[in-house]
Amino acid sequence: MIPLSFSTNNTPNEITRIRGKILADLMAQDAGFARVPVRSISTKTLKRMLQLYDTWFFSSALLKYYSTFDVTMSSRLLKSAGKFITPGRKNAKTCEIRMSSDFLFRLGTGTYxxxxxxxxxxxxxxxxxxxxxxxxxxxxxxxxxxxxxSRFMFFAHGIFGHTDTVHSLPTRQQEAAASGIKVGSRVSFDFEGKRLVGYVSYVGKTARVMVPDPRGNYHLESNPHQKFLKYQVPLSMLHVY
Ligand SMILES: [Zn+2]
Structure with missing residues (x-):
């Protein structure tokens, strides 16, 4: 246990003011991060972001407690915008916050x-x-x-004024769904001069499309007698069929 040496009763004005200060500091030192859409974010900026938050919101409690605290960017984090990771061991003093560059780099002007x-x-x-x-x-x-x-929300609300744990940032799946493409959609795409038609079985950065083909070695649960070949297709190349 560590004692609470920081405020869990911040006013909305205070929170907005300090968040704004951190934002201005980080954008001033990282041109790639300051652009819209964001083009890059440096390791130095990630480190500084952690230090500024720890100093101004936590009275340095986080970096006193954790002996290793990594902040990383991942292009493979597709389903959430951020992730807190710590080893399962009790009292492990190492942790990582992994932030999704896939989310960050796709965001336009907002609001969110x-x-x-x-x-x-x-x-x-x-x-x-x-x-x-x-x-x-x-x-x-x-x-x-x-x-x-509710214990988590006590911190999230008291320190940062958060009232919820959900966000409206668009996932790849939601972007694809907005264009009519989702798991189960019948789609067409061009491949080596031919137009192929198949079914979407997964949507990520690309879609997985199952195309009926006697040479295939995949089966679909919904269609166990037909053989399918599997294709990975960029979402932009797909048309709802
Ligand atoms: Zn969470």
């Missing part, structure tokens, strides 16, 4: 609703996602576990 707040830019959305993950880090440091319980 996140954790009950409104973000006015992709950069602010990024910080609010990070704040959520920091609350997992502090809850884990104090109690040895973390989730989305």
């Amino acid at each position: 609703k996140l954790n009950g707040l409104i973000a006015h830019s992709p950069q602010e959305a990024f910080l609010i996602v990070f704040e959520h993950e920091l609350c997992h880090a502090i809850e884990n440091a104090i109690y040895g576990s973390t989730g989305h319980s």
